[in-house]
Amino acid sequence: MKNHVLRPLFAAMALVALILTARALMVPSDFGVHGKSFTYNFYRAGAVSDWKNFPVSYKGGGSCVECHDENAESLAASRHQIIQCENCHGPARNHPEDPETLTINRSRDLCLRCHADLPYPGSLRSELPAIDPGEHNPGEACVECHNPHNPNLEDME
Amino acid sequence: MKCSRRSFLKKGLGSAIAASLPLSSFKFLSPAEARAAVGDPAVRWGFLINTYKCTGCGFCVKACKKENKVPYDLPVTRTWVERYVVTRDGEAHIDSPAGGRDGYTDPKIEGKEIAAEEITKAFFVPKLCNQCQNPACVQVCPVGATFQTEDGVVLVDRTWCIGCGYCIMACPYGVRFFHPVYKVAEKCTFCYHRITKGMKSACVQACPFGARQIGDLKDPDDPVTRAILTQRVAVLKDEYGTKPQVFYIGLDENVR
Numbered sequence: 430m431k432n433h434v435l436r437p438l439f440a441a442m443a444l445v446a447l448i449l450t451a452r453a454l455m456v457p458s459d460f461g462v463h464g465k466s467f468t469y470n471f472y473r474a475g476a477v478s479d480w481k482n483f484p485v486s487y488k489g490g491g492s493c494v495e496c497h498d499e500n501a502e503s504l505a506a507s508r509h510q511i512i513q514c515e516n517c518h519g520p521a522r523n524h525p526e527d528p529e530t531l532t533i534n535r536s537r538d539l540c541l542r543c544h545a546d547l548p549y550p551g552s553l554r555s556e557l558p559a560i561d562p563g564e565h566n567p568g569e570a571c572v573e574c575h576n577p578h579n580p581n582l583e584d585m586e
Numbered sequence: 587m588k589c590s591r592r593s594f595l596k597k598g599l600g601s602a603i604a605a606s607l608p609l610s611s612f613k614f615l616s617p618a619e620a621r622a623a624v625g626d627p628a629v630r631w632g633f634l635i636n637t638y639k640c641t642g643c644g645f646c647v648k649a650c651k652k653e654n655k656v657p658y659d660l661p662v663t664r665t666w667v668e669r670y671v672v673t674r675d676g677e678a679h680i681d682s683p684a685g686g687r688d689g690y691t692d693p694k695i696e697g698k699e700i701a702a703e704e705i706t707k708a709f710f711v712p713k714l715c716n717q718c719q720n721p722a723c724v725q726v727c728p729v730g731a732t733f734q735t736e737d738g739v740v741l742v743d744r745t746w747c748i749g750c751g752y753c754i755m756a757c758p759y760g761v762r763f764f765h766p767v768y769k770v771a772e773k774c775t776f777c778y779h780r781i782t783k784g785m786k787s788a789c790v791q792a793c794p795f796g797a798r799q800i801g802d803l804k805d806p807d808d809p810v811t812r813a814i815l816t817q818r819v820a821v822l823k824d825e826y827g828t829k830p831q832v833f834y835i836g837l838d839e840n841v842r
Contacts, residue, residue, distance in 0.1 A: 464736055469733060476743035479744070480779060481783075483778070485779060485780055485785065486652060486653045486788075487791060489786075516794070538689075542690075545690075548693070548702035549671070550705065550707055552641065552642075552709045554642055557641060
């Protein structure tokens with residue numbers, strides 16, 4: 430056969446070879462079907478361990494008790510025991526090394542998340558002790574009078 | 587008719603095997619039945635939300651954004667809390683300012699004052715990725731950057747995503763968004779880095795009222811599985827056939 434007839438064929442074969450080589454170089458070896466379905470389980474296996482190695486910031490109250498047992502005891506006796514330490518004290522991350530101290534959120538807005546009065550029948554919100562933020566000492570920080578670890582009004586100084 | 591010894595033995599053996607097969611071996615199995623028959627040991631993560639218990643404090647949204655390093659002040663979030671206030675005229679007033687990140691402290695909804703005596707029912711609905719059994723977002727990914735893990739969580743490979751946004755369009759629940767920093771598709775992972783270490787998801791841990799729970803749906807003794815099996819639960823947009831794995835107690839028709 431004449432050379433000019435075969436030339437496009439060779440060009441096409443070279444192109445296919447180039448694409449296959451590029452694919453072999455660029456696609457990670459752990460890329461493929463890992464599971465039962467091509468539709469849902471076609472991925473790079475390393476991505477799963479990438480997500481597993483994401484750093485944990487919120488360590489949970491259990492890790493706070495190890496050192497701050499006094500605070501944990503007083504909190505455990507109050508109705509605020511259901512609130513996680515880190516909701517107000519911020520994520521522990523690698524405390525006490527990094528950060529050495531946590532920034533406590535003492536703002537009025539933090540308390541109002543639950544205690545601003547909303548008349549919502551059928552929601553647990555309406556059963557929480559609540560104030561009207563516009564009437565109840567507006568602008569004052571709640572922690573000036575209320576102890577967040579023991580919010581009982583009778584124990585309030 | 588000619589019947590050689592060889593063909594007689596062949597046919598005889600074949601019909602003996604066919605006759606010994608029970609009728610049940612010709613039954614079509616659903617994928618779930620087939621999986622159960624094979625004996626898959628992996629867990630299947632599922633979520634249970636009790637809307638009666640949600641107070642709209644928004645600690646879950648705050649914890650999620652900080653735990654997963656989602657830009658705090660940008661209008662993107664992996665989970666959010668919606669407020670529904672239904673008034674006597676049957677109208678539903680719905681809002682979710684900043685995804686409920688700072689809680690709900692104002693009775694006004696989008697600037698509208700609603701009198702307490704006009705409200706017939708009002709409640710909060712937390713939303714997050716449904717980690718569907720048939721995730722539409724994964725089907726449409728052209729490069730295999732998003733996928734379902736063996737324990738049923740849908741993840742995005744940040745090194746592989748090209749940011750085309752097909753999955754963001756495909757999700758019927760609108761839980762996906764474009765990550766402003768990594769420039770890839772972003773979504774709730776059920777805190778995969780926490781649940782695989784035996785911890786609870788950040789939003790579950792932050793919830794003071796137990797409105798959010800995560801559990802293994804393959805373990806019949808798991809409190810979440812038991813609640814889903816024994817209580818009246820519903821899922822969002824069941825008609826899409828995506829088989830969402832986030833179950834709601836006390837879902838209302840106004841919630842979409």
